[in-house]
Amino acid sequence: MIWILPAAVGALLLLVRRAPRAVALTTAAATLALAVWAAFARPAVRFPFVFTSGFAVDGLSAVMAVTVAAVTLAVLVFAAGELREARFYGLMLVFAGAMLATVTATELTMLLMGWEVMGAMSYALIGYWWRDDDRVTSAGVAFLTTRAGDLGLYAAAGAALAAGGQGLWLDGLAGLAAPWRDLVAAGVVLAALGKSAQLPFSFWLSRAMAGPSPVSALLHSATMVAAGAYLLMRLQPLLAATGWAVPVAAWAGGLTALLLGAVAVAQRDLKQLLAASTCAQIGLMMMGSVAGGAAQLVAHAAVKSLLFLGAGAWLTALGTKDLAELGGAARRYPVVGVSFTVGALALAGVPPLSLWVTKDTVLASAAGPWLHAVGLAAGLLSAAYAGKALASVWRGDGLVGGRRALGARSSDAPSPGVPPSGALSPGVLSPAVPSSGALSSGAPSPGVPAASAWSLGSLPPLAVASAVLGVVGVPVAWAWWSALVGDPGAAGVSAGELVVSGGLAVGVLAAALVRPGLLVSGRPGRTGGWLGLEALARAVVWRPLMGCARALAWFDDRVVDGAVGAVPRVGMAAARAARMPFEAGLDGVVRAVAGAALRLGRLARRPQNGQVHTYFAQAAVSLIILALAIVLVR
Structure with missing residues (x-):
């Protein structure tokens, strides 16, 4: 299947480490070609495993496979300008291969294997600069948080097995008997919320910003975070059969879209703003039909990969991701600036760009007016935080105090001796205006390396995709799209809804651009701190769990070990007690017998003097005694 190529080559790169960039780019291009072929050929394979397992490509998985492969190629092309280690490219290819295995699996065992490998690779990539303790800690927090949600998928597999089926085929889970069906659905929803950083798991995505920007671009767009939304789309029949799982997932997504949208507005760090916006946009995908969610997922993949790569380019060149210090960055580096602007406008829902349409296709199928209102409010927040980002990078004086500390080291920049976090050397970002001074974190320099120069070419295609992918949601293409992803008859969006939402988005965006200071607070506060979710998780889950672990350790050390x-x-003690009355007497008997034997031996030695006449005399005496004994006995 498609996933074998990137996973196998990635594993080989981790071992051989030869020509990593060329091998990785060639593999990514070949994977994209295979994904396109599979989208038309629709291959399927079955094989014996624990149960009969398999992989197949249908309409929904074809869309996902092409999206994953295309974004992976674009991100690796961008990363090839600076990152050279085989470890990076090997991990990225295995990461993409695991996502491809997840979206093409037709049986729960195979899906769970891809799901787990993806989580392991995310840990390695987020903590890529492993000499930095803070980054390793962030990787651990992200990994443990997603693992907590992943337990739901194990519980779902266990419940499906307990239901007595002969296998764990995804298309057969909806037919399980109650209560096993409900238990499977509950586990699936939990796993999806954890993987896609929905409430209450959202804070792990903030920690994931510790990785290199290309990692963020891939993780936030087409892999890992999108996996939870895909899982809910793939198992929509199961969720619908329960009667409760669909509204639970929809409301969880809606509340995440609203609250994390507010978190994004409150951010002063560009990558954190984009991370919170990912949570919000993924939440929108869970609110409506499969067709609407899939359209939103594909368009969002192009938009978010573009925005993260642009943020990474500026981070490399300017050494900062602080919105207050990025003033004029878009004018200074116009290729990145224009591409980033297209992505931000699409994220804001501005007509006629992609997310304007796809967002409304989700809202058109939202269940009930209250959920629709929550989604609409979340869409307006999208325009607010996108406008805040645009104002930061285009205005000449930044957002706060006119500071232009372009050489300041960012908290996201690696420590000394660690490779830079961006995917491009500063030289590729040819400034539009002369620099007023050298940048301490890498000043623009002449003589751009060839690898760096062409890696910037991945931004314009992503910008074009961000602009046009919404075409799948327009009424003339909607019937084809909904049939392709297996959701025929899904509610489409009307022209009136598009006009209203587009007009509101433009109005909010204009307000954010004209008065950006309204969106900036002196201190991030609870909203800027991701609603205190990590602190809450530590207080409610982590500390009690560690307390229980310490109590169990004490019980094991003191009680169990004490008993052992x-x-x-x-x-x-029993032996010593038994020794006094019994062993002492037995020892006395043994010593008495031994003493008697010793004395008899000594007596027996006396006649043994070596004189023959003495031996004859002894024999004669013995015979006389024997004769007397015989006579007496008779």
């Missing part, structure tokens, strides 16, 4: 140690002590 008491057994030999009691045995020795």
